[in-house]
Amino acid sequence: MANFDPSEETRFTSENQPKNKGPKKGSRHISTIFKSLLDCKANRVIKSEEQLELISQAFKKDKKNITIEDVMSFNAFNRAIKGDYKFHKDVLDRVYGQAKQQMELSGDKENPLNLNLNKPIEELLKDL
Numbered sequence: 001m002a003n004f005d006p007s008e009e010t011r012f013t014s015e016n017q018p019k020n021k022g023p024k025k026g027s028r029h030i031s032t033i034f035k036s037l038l039d040c041k042a043n044r045v046i047k048s049e050e051q052l053e054l055i056s057q058a059f060k061k062d063k064k065n066i067t068i069e070d071v072m073s074f075n076a077f078n079r080a081i082k083g084d085y086k087f088h089k090d091v092l093d094r095v096y097g098q099a100k101q102q103m104e105l106s107g108d109k110e111n112p113l114n115l116n117l118n119k120p121i122e123e124l125l126k127d128l
Contacts, residue, residue: 038069046071 009016023029043064046052055074056063080087093099107113 038067038072040068042066042068042071 012018041064042055043052043066045068051071052063052066055061055066055070058074059066059070061070076087077091080091105113
């Protein structure tokens, strides 16, 4: 179980900090690495001329300018068309946004939740 009341000598303070904190200087975040990989030209990776031609037509790009990101988007769309619900939902959510989720708010029977949305926010905050 976690120690919720650490002793004075183990508590972090401005003087008591871990050594080598944070990433090393000059290191790149994983999302930065992924973004640079997505920008790589796909013709180095994909050897199928037929697939490159299809993607080229879909994105209206020259085959030499197709990126890994284009290929991944194309493949996700193809999987959606073939009936893979996960990709179908993902494509539609990205294009049209996620469907709104309903949330039910209620209180105890003795202490019901009272919401008055006609009050200005300053008044609502004052009651807290």
